[in-house]
Amino acid sequence: MEVKVTSTTILTSPLSQPSEVPLTIFDRFALNIHVAVLYAFTPPTSANADIISALSKILVHFPTLTANFSTNSHGRPCLTVGGPDGGALVVEATVSSKLEDHLPLTPSPDFRLLHPGVNDAKHLLQVQLNRFQCGGLVIGITNHHRVADGQSMSSFFLAWGKMVRGVPIDPLPVYDQSWLKPRDPPLVQFNHWGTDFIPLSPQPNEFKATPVYADPSEITNMLFHYSPEFIMRLKAHTNKLSTEKYTTFETLAGYIWRKVTIARQLDDEESTMLSVPVNGRRRLQPPLPPEFFGNLVLDVYPKAKARALIEGGVVKAAGIVRKAVRAIGNDYFRSFIDLAEVYKDKNLVPCYETDGNVLSPNMEVDSWLGFGLDEIDFGGGGKLCGISLTWVPFEGLSIFIPSLSQDGGLDVLVSLLEKDAARFREISHSLD
Incomplete structure (x- = not known):
């Protein structure tokens, strides 16, 4: 080019x-x-x-x-x-x-x-x-x-x-x-150390993270299209095996997490964690308007052992995602805001800053669905025909993007090491 x-x-x-x-x-x-x-x-x-x-x-x-x-x-x-x-x-x-x-x-x-x-x-x-x-x-x-x-x-x-x-x-x-003012007095109800922020004064062996790095040339970005028919079959398959009715995000996030775990060939007892950003605009009470400009997102961290995640099928994976995402509400966001007030003069360092560019055995799943990106129009008569990140030099990231194809559906970016990417391609659309 x-x-x-x-x-x-x-x-x-x-x-x-x-x-x-x-x-x-x-x-x-x-x-x-x-x-x-x-x-x-x-x-x-x-x-x-x-x-x-x-x-x-x-x-x-x-x-x-x-x-x-x-x-x-x-x-x-x-x-x-x-x-x-x-x-x-x-x-x-x-x-x-x-x-x-x-x-x-x-x-x-x-x-x-x-x-x-x-x-x-x-x-x-x-x-x-x-x-x-x-x-x-x-x-x-x-x-x-x-x-x-x-x-x-x-x-x-x-x-x-x-x-x-x-x-x-x-x-x-x-x-x-x-809307983001701390309570008086501030109340830190949850432990944000070691999940959101690195402990200020960690005890020996309390918080140790060894970043893993790979040459960016070893990392592959893949884009997969999931049609409305496939998503419908996946949700029907999942809901048939559960009394719960999972959302598209919960189902597909669990599906991708499980398939990536299979492709990585993790040891049975190895723990794998998913990082899922959660929008706080509607979770805070009173809710903030969608037009609030800035950042208002926290992460939740569903966890499982590799063997349990794989053998439990997509229904187990979706259930773990659902439980974590729905557990975070106004109290957690308010606790996070109050943490800033209590430690306002301290340098709070997010835990993810200890990560390298390889997240395995963990991964992150972001969703761009519901943002209205497919409605962008810059006039002139032409049509929006593509939305994409340029290049993701980080292993273990997946992003759900609204599809602009005629059948609708959605596109999923998956970034993996090439050795794992080859296996993921083979199973990317398998309901097994």
């Missing part, structure tokens, strides 16, 4: 005077990385100038995307909006090949050419408009995860598309952090 950059622009912050926005405990818990995602559109599409003009206008409603990280007068982490080092990076580029030659979008190291570099990125939001020979467009966007979670960025992208098309932005994003 030959990509030629034709222009680079910095869109300055919409705020004329610097303003500080505190990082919440959920922001500080989020991954300390840029997330890079590609959105592909068939021709005809809106002109670059119209897309960039709309971005400049929509950032008025999403000012934290133009901020930079800093610390306030109390030495606590915050975002500074309107500072001299802020703004959003916009790159225009041309691609010598046709878009259809790269569809369906399956993560590839080559796709890193379609967005600005994420290592030591100066700007928290980076956009690259890639024009293909056929007139197709791929928008490569990277954003720092500690500014916004998946739901927030989906809202941003949908709003940006509306601005291009001249459609009113309603509802607007919400930044009110008063």
